[in-house]
Amino acid sequence: MKIKASDVLKKYTMVIALVVVALFFQHQTGGSILLPQNINNLISQNAYVFVLAAGMLLCILTGGNIDLACGSVVCFVGGIGAVMMDKNINVWAAVAVMLIGGLLVGLWQGFWIAYVNVPPFIATLAGMYAFRGLSNVVLQGFAVGIRNTTFLNVFGGGADCYVPDFFHGENTNITCLLAGAIICVVYLVLVIKKRLDAKSKGYELGPVYADAIKAVIICVAVMWIFNKLANYKGIPAALIWIGIVLLAYGYITSNTTMGRYLYAVGGNEKATKLSGIDPRKVYLFAYINMGLMSGLAGILTIARLTNVQPTYGQGYEMDAIAACFIGGASAYGGEGNVFGVVIGALLMGVINQGMSIMGVDANYQKVVKGIVVLVAIVFDVMSNKKKK
């Protein structure tokens, strides 16, 4: 099997765009965007985008369906959790309530979409209004602060939101470096195992150099990021949650039957139905997941901001949707993957942060964001056209 340069270029366009954009800001900001502290901020500030986008991807896969309500749900469940903690209810009970609350919201919306055939746009628009209103009701219109330190430490809020260094390194965080190294080793082992396995079963294999180059790039990138983080305060707690979510959803979309059904329903619902799969269950699954992720994003958001206000989460749904589309998910469903979403979210994050450091007016930042989304989609549409 031969690999064409143009194919590789096409597959990793957004990765290349990300590198180019990062280098651009690196130049414009005099090197400050890639400082350890800013890398750290990039991850923690955008935690909600990664988490919501993972959930959103499942909905989009089923046919370009989106969830407009998730921003309101973030605020709603966050509000419930904050009020509970404010009343000194056990922190884990509050966390459980927030996650289950998100899940129930997903079930509610999924029910209307899957079983009553309400178009997702409408069903979630209704949710967007309703849960925003309910957030206000829960918070009674006020900001509620969060003082529970366990909660803040575990979900990455305030100043101390890092995995402690068990080895007490002097200038660098050894735990963090070690974690990076372990990730690289595990990755390499998995790649080699996969190759050996495929070879023993006589399957067609890509050239060794392709896998080798990919592995080297990934390992270098991982070590680079963890090194940066180690030079600051270590692994931000939010990164662990992001990591868990992305790994889980990467696995669900690529290795489970339910993941397969998401793509199939988005690609051809009638064919899927006649293949003995109930599309309604697939929609329900996607929206329940979206709800669960909204719950988790709510937790991460209120932890980072250490309080809840009735306006929190506004526009979050749009960030998540944009990350998916920039990351190559098809607006018609059936195409897209978690890796793309990660790149999409990072690209948005880098642009945001770069412009903030440069001191670009916040209004113009929005204009730039809008243009980026449009360009990404135009690019996707054009390259698809060429394929035909």
Next chain:
Amino acid sequence: MAKILLEMKNITKTFPGVKALDNVNFQVEEGEIHALVGENGAGKSTLMNVLSGIYPYGSYEGDIVYDGEVCQFQTIKDSEGKGIVIIHQELALVPQMSIGENMFLGNERGKKNAINWNETYGEADKYLKMVGLSESSRVLIKDIGTGKQQLVEIAKALAKNAKLLILDEPTSSLNETDSKALLDLMLEFKKKGMTMIIITHKLNEVVYVADKITVVRDGSTVETMNCHEMKIDEDRIIRGMVGREITDRFPKRTDVTIGDINMEIKEWSVFHPIYTDRKVVDNVNFNVRKGEVVGIYGLMGAGRTELAMSIFGKSYGSYTMGFLMLNGKQTVLKSPREAINAGIAYVTEDRKGNGLVLSNPIRVNTSLANMKGVSKNGIIDTDKEYAVAVEYKEKLRTKAPTVEQNVGNLSGGNQQKVLLAKWMYTDPEILILDEPTRGIDVGAKYEIYCIINDLVKAGKSVVMISSELPEVIGMSDRIYIMNEGKFVGEMKAEEATQENIMACILQSAGGGEPK
């Protein structure tokens, strides 16, 4: 000799990596019906797209001489301005709009910001009359049948002052009566001096209407036959298309023993999903034995697909009555999943619409109906899935570089094989094949027939729904004839001829009660 209206000289069109047309020469005389035939992917549609400006001047090599002048069409509008109008295989009508609105879409009567509705509907009615439609032009497209929609397309073309009409597979979605009416309409237009090019797979139609036949093979025109100079029959055309003689269009079945009854349907009635008091399938009884191919012949709209889908886990209809016996045991199947588990497979009629996930690779499509076979506790064993896909790709000789190829990029025949593979992998006892060879070329058809033979040899039962008479007669052991929701006849293949099957339908239509 009549004047040459159109001449395409040395047309060469290349796509990245493929030469779709190679030095094609093609001549059409004024006032003739010229048929363009060839296997799928031979380049017929590409040639017509070059002619109509869909591939603009400059993207191909060669010259188009039309009505004595060299033309350089940039868009479809340019070619339509000259009177070259193409009617595509897929109908391009907006269902929610009226006939009149559709007819003048993009070509509106009156001023740009003030449409003249009287003129629109008046003109539209005039053209509708010309194609023999009695409907008012205010009727919505979605309220008339496909046959009439095809006629509206033709009326739409006439409204554009067509001099050269190109019809791409005009009858592929029409039943025999409507097809015949359409062909007769073409002959009538010919008398009035219209020039037409028809692209079709149905060779009997070619023989019926064409003055000349040009055969396209592998991107070149191999020959042009004049039907008035020599007698042309279907075998002669097939020989030209495939470049060899196909001695037998239907492979022989040997060593097949027909066993016990595998599935039996009794007093089966199905009601329309929206108009719930209308019976779409009316009191049908039939059975299929192990190792037997049962053909169900009927015109389009006879209720064949509805019957099949209602058996397949009540996938159609508001309400189903009757008994289904599998292996002598009465069974109720409430969903496609239950039907699959009970050993029934339904290979759908419309492979693109409700058969395959075109954006997914062969591997994914092959396992879609039997994910249990390649997964454990909801986790997919990708190795196994790959192996399964490769196994079926080889077994059915699907032509594709790898099983990772998206099925959307395959030809019709190969898509059909992937669809068959998907259902064969569910390991069914009974396969219901709905129009298994529609729109695929002669060579691929033969291979599909061989697969059917292998299936019955392995003791499976096959129910084949088809609206191609030669295929039903050539492949079935037993034939049921369906008309207007009822079974109106049953005969053994040896007794069946095209004539007595059609007679069966005509009798029932004459004697039946009006709806």
